[in-house]
Amino acid sequence: MGLMEAARGAVARVREDLAAAHRRDPAATDDLTILLTSPGLHAIWTHRLAHRLWQRGARRSAMVLAQGARSVTGVEIHPAAQIGRRFFIDHGMGVVIGETAEVGDDVMLYHGVTLGGRSMERVKRHPTVGDGVVIGAGARVLGPIELGDGSQVGANAVVVKDVPARATAVGVPAQVRRGAAQPDDHMDPAIWI
Template sequence: MRTSPLDRVMDAVATVREDLAAAHRRDPAATDDLAILLTAPGLHAIWAHRIAHRLWTRGARLPALVLAQGVRSVTGVEIHPGATIGRRFFIDHGMGVVVGETAEVGDDVMLYHGVTLGGRSMERVKRHPTVEDGVTIGAGARVLGPVVLGEGSQIGANAVVVKDVPARATAVGIPATVRTGAAHAEEQVDPAIWI
């Protein structure tokens, strides 16, 4: 069923509103919609990616790549037009974020600056991560290869992830390991400390 131009505009407006609400939820500095709309490079990058992805999937690959590269030079965020990204995706600060061609990102995912969702293969296969719903990836983290980050998992700042991370787990370190509960209650810390 084809949608009318008005329906497409209304869908786009609803998506922008969702993105603004996500920014308010995830960024304590985000207090004013107009300021967010005009100054959030992570949001500008995802909005442009949605256009580039639509071009890419319709076969207009060169224009999609040119748009993606232009956005990279303006925002510091490089998202390949082939990457699939869900709703309410939020990049805080944005600078230095790279999302590869075969990456799949679910809904309600948050990335901090300097995150790479990269590949480890030169083959034309699924070579980038799958990030399930509700994942948070800390500043400077590298997630490499066709690994799966389970729903609600957290990746610590500067971690290098090369293996799957289970749902609702926290992975930290180089190479990243899943951090489990401490043996003594007084040693337990909020997992957000690693993000």
Template sequence: MAPGALRGRVGAAWARVSKEVGTVAARISEDIDAAIERDPATDSRVEMALASPGLHALWAHRVSHAMWTRGARLPARLLSQASRAATGIEIHPGAQIGRRLFIDHGMGVVIGETAEIGDDVMMYHAVTLGGRANAKIKRHPTVESGAVLGAGARVLGPVVIGAGGQVGANAVVVKDVPAGATAVGVPATNRVPELHGEDVLFADPALWI
């Protein structure tokens, strides 16, 4: 290979790597900003980056998911299990997760293989996105952008939590939750709040316990 062609290939490879590194760095910064915005107990970016198990689990998942989709399934599972041991949060490498997910506290969270999560979703500890079938089908929930899942919520099967929907603490959801609605109880029932914006967050403290 001519020296000029070799330099061209090396330059192109370096450009790709630099672009990917820049994208990863930007995504990490975005995750930290989103976490600080939602967690009033922390206002330091360094503290959030070093001490948030939710962020650590999310970052590990991004790596394991990339491995999973490229066919390296055993290493992906091993990484996900190592992350589970370190953070108490279990996310299957096959799960599809959007941007700026924030898992507050995190202990006991389980996200199944065919779960799909949109952007700007927030969930508290002990949330389960579980399946109700053993077949290799879409068997886990879809959580659309802007949804909030309260502590201990169980969302089971291929149900859809609509955009901006909310699931109360310890609710068991086995049916779709419409966009903007709130699901509470066992089994959960849906209701559309009369309040809007930030007022909804404080209308029912049981949502966030």
């Protein structure tokens, strides 16, 4: 891929992220304000660069960049974490995404969410989050579990077991309510087809 193609791709991703912010945040007024003031977007943009460095073997540089983003945005994303398109973090502060986490497209997290591990072993130890998932403020999703496409996690829930597609998990420990999740303004309706 040439430099011009890479630049066009990066600009397209930024535009896609700005559109996702408009769609998911009623306080989002205009592109310039979002571009300058959204710590969640700043964190994901920095993560994309850190992730690229990580994949190319520049791991120390990737970690330094990730820690710099954490200091500025309050969002900690390990450079090895895999994050899909149109990912949006509303408010941002206190979000932690671990090393082996995998996050699909059109996912929305609120502040204080942890996608964490429950093991010290060097294995897959963080969650896999499907497309179109919404995770409420303060939720903890722990271990190598799966959140199915279109599922929702309630605020302050502690999730340690798989959540099926289009189900809702609430409580401590989280209980699953099958079929309870419905499309709303925060989700991309395309995943409900």
